[in-house]
Amino acid sequence: MSGRDQIPLLDVRNLTKYFAVRGGLLRRVVAQVRAVDGVSLSIGKGRTYGLVGESGCGKSTLGRAILRLHEPTSGEVLLDGHDILKLRRSELIDRRRRMQVIFQDPFASLSPRRTVAQIIREPLDVHRIGTAAEREERVIALLDDVGMGAEIRDRYPHEFSGGQRQRIGIARALALEPDFIVADEPVSALDVSVQSQVLNLIAGLKKTRGIAFLFISHDLAVIQHVSDEIGVMYLGRLVEHALVDDLYAAPKHPYTKALMSAIPIPDPKTKRSRIILKGDVPSPMNPPSGCPFHTRCPDVMEICRSVVPATINVGRKDLPHHVSCHLYS
Amino acid sequence: MQADTQPLLSVRDLVIEFTTENGVVRAADGISFDVHENETLGIVGESGCGKTVTGLSILGLIPSPPGRVAGGSIRFMGRELVGLPDSEMRNIRGRDISMIFQEPMTALNPVFTVGNQMTDVLRRHRGLTRRQARDAAIEMLAKVGIPVPAKRIDEYPHQLSGGMRQRVMIAMALSCDPKLLIADEPTTALDVTTQAQVLEQIAGLQSEFKMAVVLITHDLGIVAETCRRAIVMYCGRIVENAAIERLFEAPRHPYAKGLLESIPRLRRERLDELPIIPGRVPNLLHLPPGCRFAARCPRADALCREQSPALVPAGPHGDFIACHHPHPGQQAEPAA
Ligand SMILES: Nc1ncnc2c1ncn2[C@@H]1O[C@H](COP(=O)(O)OP(=O)(O)OP(=O)(O)O)[C@@H](O)[C@H]1O
Numbered sequence: 001m002s003g004r005d006q007i008p009l010l011d012v013r014n015l016t017k018y019f020a021v022r023g024g025l026l027r028r029v030v031a032q033v034r035a036v037d038g039v040s041l042s043i044g045k046g047r048t049y050g051l052v053g054e055s056g057c058g059k060s061t062l063g064r065a066i067l068r069l070h071e072p073t074s075g076e077v078l079l080d081g082h083d084i085l086k087l088r089r090s091e092l093i094d095r096r097r098r099m100q101v102i103f104q105d106p107f108a109s110l111s112p113r114r115t116v117a118q119i120i121r122e123p124l125d126v127h128r129i130g131t132a133a134e135r136e137e138r139v140i141a142l143l144d145d146v147g148m149g150a151e152i153r154d155r156y157p158h159e160f161s162g163g164q165r166q167r168i169g170i171a172r173a174l175a176l177e178p179d180f181i182v183a184d185e186p187v188s189a190l191d192v193s194v195q196s197q198v199l200n201l202i203a204g205l206k207k208t209r210g211i212a213f214l215f216i217s218h219d220l221a222v223i224q225h226v227s228d229e230i231g232v233m234y235l236g237r238l239v240e241h242a243l244v245d246d247l248y249a250a251p252k253h254p255y256t257k258a259l260m261s262a263i264p265i266p267d268p269k270t271k272r273s274r275i276i277l278k279g280d281v282p283s284p285m286n287p288p289s290g291c292p293f294h295t296r297c298p299d300v301m302e303i304c305r306s307v308v309p310a311t312i313n314v315g316r317k318d319l320p321h322h323v324s325c326h327l328y329s
Numbered sequence: 330m331q332a333d334t335q336p337l338l339s340v341r342d343l344v345i346e347f348t349t350e351n352g353v354v355r356a357a358d359g360i361s362f363d364v365h366e367n368e369t370l371g372i373v374g375e376s377g378c379g380k381t382v383t384g385l386s387i388l389g390l391i392p393s394p395p396g397r398v399a400g401g402s403i404r405f406m407g408r409e410l411v412g413l414p415d416s417e418m419r420n421i422r423g424r425d426i427s428m429i430f431q432e433p434m435t436a437l438n439p440v441f442t443v444g445n446q447m448t449d450v451l452r453r454h455r456g457l458t459r460r461q462a463r464d465a466a467i468e469m470l471a472k473v474g475i476p477v478p479a480k481r482i483d484e485y486p487h488q489l490s491g492g493m494r495q496r497v498m499i500a501m502a503l504s505c506d507p508k509l510l511i512a513d514e515p516t517t518a519l520d521v522t523t524q525a526q527v528l529e530q531i532a533g534l535q536s537e538f539k540m541a542v543v544l545i546t547h548d549l550g551i552v553a554e555t556c557r558r559a560i561v562m563y564c565g566r567i568v569e570n571a572a573i574e575r576l577f578e579a580p581r582h583p584y585a586k587g588l589l590e591s592i593p594r595l596r597r598e599r600l601d602e603l604p605i606i607p608g609r610v611p612n613l614l615h616l617p618p619g620c621r622f623a624a625r626c627p628r629a630d631a632l633c634r635e636q637s638p639a640l641v642p643a644g645p646h647g648d649f650i651a652c653h654h655p656h657p658g659q660q661a662e663p664a665a
């Protein structure tokens with residue numbers, strides 16, 4: 001974080017989201033899935049926080065809990081210092097104008113019966129912003145912002161490719177001029193040859209409009225390109241957080257190291273040693289005691305099996321590098 | 330397509346068509362390549378370019394209708410597979426040629442245990458008794474890294490994690506010691522750390538079993554790390570077929586080059602903007618008359634827009650290319 005003194009745009013404190021698992025005839029709660037388990041992070045104005053981790057680690061749930069698309073179990077989400085978890089639903093709708101979301105699947109997230117113009121205009125209609133003519137003008141401007149021409153305004157989503165639909169979704173997210181967007185795997189459903197087009201578009205928006213992003217992805221290469229800082233998630237917890245260049249130059253957590261070494265590199269000349277983890281990710285219904293990673297960790301010690309490691313700063317005070325691992329405590 | 334050794338698999342001018350509501354789609358159009366013994370050949374390309382249908386056709390698994398092999402030849406160990414009666418194809422499938430899929434649940438039957446499914450194959454193709462088949466299956470499960478295989482063998486597919494299912498499918502595919510394994514996106518549904526485990530397993534088994542592998546993937550990183558040679562497909566056609574080092578160092582086809590440059594990859598220095606390929610993949614129902622890449626290609630000219638480039642040999646090392654104006658190779662070759 002640049003400038004500890006000023007209030008960050010978004011400050012998430014100790015957020016948890018548990019899902020109840022029901023079973024038996026009486027549909028009693030038989031277990032809890034700890035999808036997000038005490039996550040704290042903050043995002044400054046115009047900054048992009050990349051959240052990376054493997055499937056099921058709780059990335060999407062965290063993104064949705066921050067927006068209250070899933071009601072969090074506990075914790076605080078401060079937007080400009082105000083806890084949005086304390087807001088009533090009616091107040092929340094107003095506050096949501098400033099917080100938008102872009103989903104992974106551009107096919108499922110756009111209503112098939114509405115035209116492109118109707119889709120993009122909907123948030124403006126809901127919030128009664130501007131006159132009809134002004135809204136129309138705005139739609140055209142938004143299409144232009146995402147690199148599409150006005151001539152597509154009366155067409156339907158199914159007429160477009162994945163990359164184009166994702167652009168339409170982005171135009172819609174921009175309609176209310178938000179200052180924070182959760183982008184949940186926005187390019188993973190796209191063809192590789194158009195992923196970079198959409199990544200460039202998102203990076204440009206950040207630059208020209210100062211929008212802050214929580215950018216969720218399982219792909220470390222994608223995350224590296226768009227982020228200022230990165231959080232690595234494992235089994236509902238953040239295990240490491242640092243500025244992007246620090247994280248890639250010197251990952252600290254054994255999980256981050258394994259994750260990085262596992263990415264296949266498109267260059268047959270680089271031969272490197274790969275850390276092969278044993279086993280699979282444990283179930284979040286029954287997470288391991290102690291460090292959540294201890295069942296697969298190549299550096300596991302006795303203490304890891306019983307004591308949850310605290311998060312400590314191994315970087316500088318002004319350039320923190322947080323890690324939750326007993327190797328560093 | 331080297332002349333010195335007889336290839337294990339030889340595909341020539343393969344055409345695969347599907348009849349759809351909107352017309353006939355050529356999902357593969359004039360595909361030619363060879364696979365040699367013990368070789369790992371990669372097939373890369375974007376979604377819908379025809380990788381899977383090419384793989385399926387080798388096993389005679391194109392769903393018909395709506396699909397059919399509309400032309401060309403597929404020779405395996407000297408024997409023509411196109412037009413082979415289904416009864417004969419079934420004997421080859423699983424014994425000589427096996428396939429693994431992206432989504433293991435499509436290949437595993439949910440109502441039978443892992444053991445039932447594996448022993449079935451073993452008894453049919455290797456004529457083992459029930460007892461022998463069970464022992465062989467347990468041994469195979471252990472080989473692919475399933476912990477406590479004697480217990481896992483009696484579980485149902487849904488009781489296994491994604492990575493474990495993928496390993497069970499690999500165990501099944503390899504249980505009859507095939508000469509050729511077709512692996513279609515075998516790790517795409519897996520997390521990177523599990524993917525690393527599974528890829529290592531496949532590589533280990535390949536050298537142990539001495540089989541050839543056709544690895545279908547959209548991930549150029551996986552190709553770089555596991556293949557000796559790769560085919561790049563675009564819109565139902567092969568655009569380049571080259572040895573791995575050459576392909577990554579000096580791609581000659583403009584699409585292959587663009588793809589290699591534009592994929593997000595870990596970089597030492599972050600770029601302000603990622604290089605891109607402009608535009609998008611054309612619809613197979615509305616293909617342009619000339620080169621299918623012409624609308625996106627920085628080298629395209631009038632010839633490209635009129636005439637489709639043929640796949641022709643390039644250089645002395647068994648490479649092929651389909652482009653009117655390819656980039657020069659490592660050493661510029663004299664103009665033909
Ligand atoms: N059963 C089918 N009916 C109609 N069209 C089909 C069928 N199967 C495949 N196709 C078409 O054939 C073309 C090639 O499909 P194929 O599945 O081989 O692509 P792919 O390269 O494997 O893509 P992906 O990377 O998405 O797996 C596509 O245009 C697809 O829509």
Ligand code: SF4
Nearest residue numbers: 620623626633652653
């Ligand atoms: S044939 Fe022409 S359009 Fe096609 S890839 Fe080659 S240069 Fe480009």
Ligand SMILES: [Mg+2]
Nearest residue numbers: 380381382513
């Ligand atoms: Mg496929």
